[in-house]
Amino acid sequence: MEQICHLRDIEVEGYRVRFDRTLHEETPTLPDLPGEAMALERHYARQDPRDALREFGRARAMNVETLRRLSPGEFKRIALFEGRPTSLAGLVHFLASHDYQHLAGLEWLFAKSEQVNGVV
Numbered sequence: 104m105e106q107i108c109h110l111r112d113i114e115v116e117g118y119r120v121r122f123d124r125t126l127h128e129e130t131p132t133l134p135d136l137p138g139e140a141m142a143l144e145r146h147y148a149r150q151d152p153r154d155a156l157r158e159f160g161r162a163r164a165m166n167v168e169t170l171r172r173l174s175p176g177e178f179k180r181i182a183l184f185e186g187r188p189t190s191l192a193g194l195v196h197f198l199a200s201h202d203y204q205h206l207a208g209l210e211w212l213f214a215k216s217e218q219v220n221g222v223v
């Protein structure tokens with residue numbers, strides 16, 4: 104449940120903002136978001152995961168639509184992220200990597216829960 108809230112907030116406050124700033128500012132410095140602090144401050148454990156998943160879906164659709172409309176040159180725009188220069192295309196790769204990391208974590212949790220419940 105907390106991972107879904109995290110993905111939603113990173114999609115909205117992280118990647119949507121990063122893409123927008125990279126497109127509209129000259130070499131912006133993009134801050135990293137403190138995921139663990141956000142989870143505690145926002146009480147992710149008490150939020151409805153279905154609402155968070157719907158909000159994530161809407162935010163992801165908006166980001167995908169933004170990216171679909173870009174020219175090849177726009178993907179070359181540069182920002183500073185985590186102290187290093189990266190292109191907008193690089194930010195898209197970071198987003199995909201972030202997704203895969205959470206997918207692996209969710210798969211591990213699912214397998215663990217099946218093991219505990221005697222399914223495996």
